[in-house]
Amino acid sequence: MSHRSECTDDPASASTTPNEPCKELLAHIDIDSAAPRAMEVDTPAQHVVIQFQSADGDRTGPPVSIPVDVTPAQLGLLINQLLENTDEPHPYAFYVNDAEIINSLVQDILQRQPNLSTEDTLTIVYQPQALFRVRPVTRCSASLTGHTEAVLQVSFSPDGRLLASASGDTTVRVWDLDTNTPRYTCRGHTNWVLSLAWSPDGSLLASGGMDNAVRLWDPRTGEALGGALKGHTKWITALAWEPYHLNPDCTRFASASKDGTVRIWDAVHRRVVLTIAQHTAAVTSLRWGGDGLLYTGSQDKTIKVWNPHEGKLIKTLTGHAHWINSLALSTDFVLRTGPFDHTCRRPASKEEAQRTALERYQAARGPHPERLVSASDDYTMYLWDPMNNRKPLARLTGHQKLVNHVNFSPDGRWIASAGFDNSVKLWDGATGRFVASLRGHVGAVYQVCWSSDSRLLVTASKDSTCKVWDLRTRKLKVDLPGHADEVFAADWSPGGDRVASGGKDRVLKIWRH
Structure with a gap:
């Protein structure tokens, strides 16, 4: 089932649940078309509101609130849900201000860009990667x-x-x-x-x-x-x-x-x-x-x-x-x-x-x-x-x-x-x-x-x-x-x-x- 039917205002009430890594991530997500509501979390310092954006500048989905320690793998599960790539998930790379998220959002972005605040909405640009992987010649x-x-x-x-x-x-x-x-x-x-x-x-x-x-x-x-x-x-x-x-x-x-x-x-x-x-x-x-x-x-x-x-x-x-x-x-x-x-x-x-x-x-x-x-x-x-x-x-x-x-x-x-x-x-x-x-x-x-x-x-x-x-x-x-x-x-x-x-x-x- 697509993410649109799974991710409602109350994810726990969804009729179908995603796989375990995505379930853990979506448990923290409050999707709404209004960003201020997405910011309503008990511990705002541990969460951040993000907005996915394609490389062409188009917004994808509504703002969502996620844990600051989210990993690229978890972001990949989420963006595939938003893009409804449920049958054949695609690999993506994620960037904030041209810096790639390699380990986690907090480690690669928030700690290295002190001008960013968890109280602001972060734009995360996603770029599709090749489905296959070439091994380096050695x-x-x-x-x-x-x-x-x-x-x-x-x-x-x-x-x-x-x-x-x-x-x-x-x-x-x-x-x-x-x-x-x-x-x-x-x-x-x-x-x-x-x-x-x-x-x-x-x-x-x-x-x-x-x-x-x-x-x-x-x-x-x-x-x-x-x-x-x-x-x-x-x-x-x-x-x-x-x-x-x-x-x-x-x-x-x-x-x-x-x-x-x-x-x-x-x-x-x-x-x-x-x-x-x-x-x-x-x-x-x-x-x-x-x-x-x-x-x-x-x-x-x-x-x-x-x-x-x-x-x-x-x-x-x-x-x-x-x-x-x-x-x-x-x-x-x-x-x-x-x-x-x-x-x-x-x-x-x-x-x-x-x-x-x-x-x-x-x-x-x-x-x-x-x-x-x-x-x-x-x-x-x-x-x-x-x-x-x-x-x-x-x-x-x-x-x-x-x-x-x-x-x-x-x-x-x-x-x-x-x-x-x-x-x-x-x-x-x-x-x-x-x-x-x-x-x-x-x-x-x-x-x-x-x-x-x-x-x-x-x-x-x-x-x-x-x-x-x-x-x-x-x-x-x-x-x-x-x-x-x-x-x-x-x-x-x-x-x-x-x-x-x-x-x-x-x-x-x-x-x-």
Whole structure:
């Protein structure tokens, strides 16, 4: 029975009672639409009136009076009752003034925020968490050798079954994760391979290099699909596929180049569909959004938003004082994995896959447009609502050197940034508010990557280590030494079971829990 029928003015008279932990909690609750009545308790110092609020600012339920020593587990039982999630309870995190309740309300909030009073109504913001939990990787399960130059990129396929790596030795390698051996070595590039991108159904792999060429590979055979796709006059800096829910055939992708242009390709007919050439310097970052827009960041200090079907410039976002190094969308994770959730199960049909991909995108996007964050050599980042506004939502300052990489958590609630000041910083993904600095690296941090449940973060650094951080405690969870030189790239598999890293020592390492 829902909480509305159980929690009356007299909970003891309810016809049905909740389970024991919730019963103990509800025994202290006096729900009423008027907050003053909720404050009528015998020992007010031991109780506090709270108002639940969603992350979007909507109030949930009436004010309730609860014990000050309430735990997150008890709050979880209560909010699930209020939201009528009785059949399938959801996990939630709870915050007061941006501070998370980890142990109890009194221990984590009231004792640490002396300006709060038990006589005031406290607003508790609840945020849903992933139903599954990813375990932190703790050990190196394999060292994969074979590349003869530095490993510059590593990327898991959308279903997490294959791993691709790009190297300065001009090759792309596809690795078998069951045997930890190279399945295929893809040869064709004539210079360093700088970028990789899997199609969202995992059927194709695109690579771009310093030979100014884009190549397509069949990861099931390791064969090149035709010759090089030529047209760019300088090296390829970024690649992005059209999202699965917009194009389940996975026939279109975009490439960005140091020559200042972006080209949109037809992967089937192997030809350029559009050439976009309004940037005045190298295009360094590229994102194809789930709303159908293309975002490009450039060394001309601007971000441009395009209609990829017409090649029409929609708007230019300005504000940065130096090069744009990295762009990230709040929906990046679901766009990358398409129809595959954390179980990596392949849908039975293309129609089901497209429907699943669309549902996943809509759930990740929520009621608001997808957000964009940009990182720059000017030591700052900007958070944008590119669909609605040319001005940034927030300017994110705090790094002391250039910001090399930025990444939204899969649930879109957090932003992690990697800086050459040896630090990783966490930010609120909705407001841009600074949350914490993660310190432990003794060299520049090159890359950050989230676990699929948004609870853990892995970082790759010049100091030859990877590190795993716990979002809840904002502290180092596991140190992963083992590389003999700088670690340029890291990726967490969509299923959460392994992390891959690669760098200057020419070795890929697979980390498991």
